[in-house]
Amino acid sequence: MDALYTAEALSTGNGRMGHVRTDDGAVDLDMNPPKSLGGSGVGSNPEQLFASGYAACFHSAVLGAARSEKVTLNDSSVGARVSIGALGDGAYGLAVALEVVLPGTDPTVARRLADIAHANCPYSNATRGNIEVTVTVSDD
Known part of the structure; x- marks a missing residue:
């Protein structure tokens, strides 16, 4: 890299x-x-910092996907919830839930933009296969 x-x-x-x-x-x-x-x-705490960074990075990736797909977005946002918990063997792990909010965007288009963002976002690439990351899409 x-x-x-x-x-x-x-x-x-x-x-x-x-x-x-x-x-x-x-x-x-x-x-x-x-x-x-x-x-x-x-x-x-570290989880708040990770959530903040992931939300901002993923939002940029969504906006980039919209530009490349020639989709106009208004008032978009991305929320991130980072959870920490015991893995059962004395170690701890993380899980992430991302919510992509794209008001006024067709649900199929919104899902495609979120999927493109998830494929391109550096945080998603760093976590893929390491921790559970769920991405939901809504219009509000």
Whole structure:
């Protein structure tokens, strides 16, 4: 792969109860597990950051698919839910649910755009075969 961009971040402190900062300072956050995982819930957590990145990246891929298919989209959005859970052998895993919202778009066309995006999105390519990713499409 020829890298077009490389992001750099540093975690300090106590991992999930520490601090993360990117080299350019654009991300500068205290980290803390959510209450459901025994944390205070104050600050962000890796799952929120992953969900944010996946949602933005997938949305860009949907918009790119629409351009290539010459489909006009209005008020599109992509939501991402990232879940963490025990795999049963002491390890933990992730699952992702993506919701692509394309108001006023024919359902068949919307599904095709989501499928194209899923084939092209770097996050989808990185997770394919590694974690469960479901993609739903709606118009609201």
